[in-house]
Amino acid sequence: MPDRRQPDPSTDDNPFAAPPEGRPDQPWQPRQPQRPQDGGGSGGGPGDPGEGGGGPARWDPMDPVQRRARYALLSGMWGFFFGIFGIPSVGLLLGALAMYWGISALRGRPATDADPGGLTALGPAARPQRAAAVSGLVTATLALMLAAGSYALQLAYKDFYVCRDDALTRTAELKCNTLLPDNTLGKILRVQR
Known part of the structure; x- marks a missing residue:
């Protein structure tokens, strides 16, 4: 029987290393970060969806509802700045886009019933996204008011x-x-x- 090499201790943390001998192959899963209050190794492993592991869901750039919340904040903010700096046409465009994205982010629903998505699926992690959508709506309203005021002034x-x-x-x-x-x-x- 040929002599087997001992596993190198430096590959214990390698996620791409072959599984130890005698252990079946498992599909790859991303690692869940351990939080300090978990107390070392309690839960949070890749295959252990225990109560202490994982934490709240993070921002997913692939989720269109979360993306729209961020877009609403950015375009509303820039629309407000363009309105202040005297470029009402760009402020009007960005304000209208921010209004659309903010409303669609707040009303967003999952694509299918079997696949939860949107802000409601995030649970406690939806607070920053909801705040971004609401802030986008506020700044969009200000940008639209500045653009409308500028056009009204030019008309008057x-x-x-x-x-x-x-x-x-x-x-x-x-x-x-x-x-x-x-x-x-x-x-x-x-x-x-």
Whole structure:
């Protein structure tokens, strides 16, 4: 009988190493991280779905509902910034997308009844995703209000904006100030000397 090599202790942690002799092959499963309160080796192993192992589900970028919650937050935030910086068309587009993604993330349901998904399937781990979707809705609302306010302002004072855009000299541009009302808003929009 040939002499068998002893297993190398450095391969004990290798997930791709062959199983020890006498142990049947098992399908590969990702390792579950052990939390400090688990107390060493209680639960949390790859094949042991014990009460102490695993922890809450993590963010899954492949889940469309969770992705939409993140997209809602990002596009709402950028739509708000574009609205503040005076680019209302981009702010309007991003605000509308954030509104759509935020609502669809909050209303998201699993693709099939047998396969749970969406924010409800995450349980306690859904809190950050729900917060991202709600924050996206809030910033989307602000972005849409800024864009609507900007368009309403341009519509209300259309004569001033046309005059200012058509002016060829600084003197002609300053004469456009007579088309503005004599209130705080008129002082803000006024062409400065």
